[in-house]
Amino acid sequence: MRVFYFTGTGNSLQVARAIGEGGELVSIPLFLREHQIEIGVAIKELASSMAPADAATAIRTNGDTMTGKRIIIKDDAVGLVFPTYYWEVPAIVVEFLEKVKIESDYFFVLTTRGVASVTLKSNLRQIARRNGHCLSYYSQISMPDNFLPLCNMTNQKKRFTASVLAQSIGLRVTDVRARKSNVRGPTAPGFLVSAGSSIIRAFTGGTKPASESFLVDANCTGCGICAKACSAQSIKIVEDMPVFSSTCNDCLACVHLCTTGALHMRKEKTSERYLNPTIKKDDIIEAHSPQRLPVR
Ligand SMILES: Cc1cc2nc3c(=O)[nH]c(=O)nc-3n(C[C@H](O)[C@H](O)[C@H](O)COP(=O)(O)O)c2cc1C
Ligand code: SF4
């Protein structure tokens, strides 16, 4: 079994670990970056056999289109675990589903979510159908909500005891081990989901690029943990301060893992932060760190 996961504060990693026990766990941001490097190498090789003008055009061309290949993922069971963002599948997971071809008799998806409950069933089915994936099982798990513009972390931590979480994760583990075919939950109409998503984004500042969403206060020590934890590799430390580029996966690892609480969302409710209690900061850094990629 291979389980691909995306996480910001560890909830989805807790689920991926439980479900993928004995199998291989793969971080989606690292997987996509490694694929980009492979494409870069392929383009360079192709370009080296061309006239300079053709090579320049080839390099400008999108790599995926050029190679025309999808990455084949073949296993007895393939799973995806990721958080709900703005009532939808996160953009990085959509990108993943567009780049891969899953060759497995059992393809399951588990999403974690917080207080703004909505099923991702129709959104997910649409994306899966568009990309030729056949979904065998889908379920969602309610966990502490890490979305600072809507939630108070103290309340979220109190709401979910370790045993409540273990129980709801355990039910899905049993389902997947038994290879249950079931796409759980009601289907919310697509138009309602996209309208809801736009409203949440508009009210919480979710339409702004990362560089405009965050504030750094005077407690910043320039330690660089936010940069290491960033799933998009979009933070650089310049003169002991984080500088954000416009790319962002919305994961909030930077804000929640900041060592001094110096990093804030403009619209956050409180300055309290969250990390899933079964997960360490280093686990998140490792899941996003390019140091784990092979050197080429
Ligand atoms: C940008 C963003 C948007 C979110 N949108 C939703 C949402 O629409 N509905 C919901 O129930 N939870 C939402 N959440 C909460 C997360 O889905 C939830 O806390 C999840 O378990 C976090 O997983 P992680 O710890 O693996 O990152 C959102 C979180 C973030 C950071
Ligand atoms: S983790 Fe916090 S203290 Fe460290 S560099 Fe980033 S913002 Fe500054």
Ligand code: SF4
């Ligand atoms: S800038 Fe922050 S929220 Fe955006 S991808 Fe990086 S760590 Fe996640």
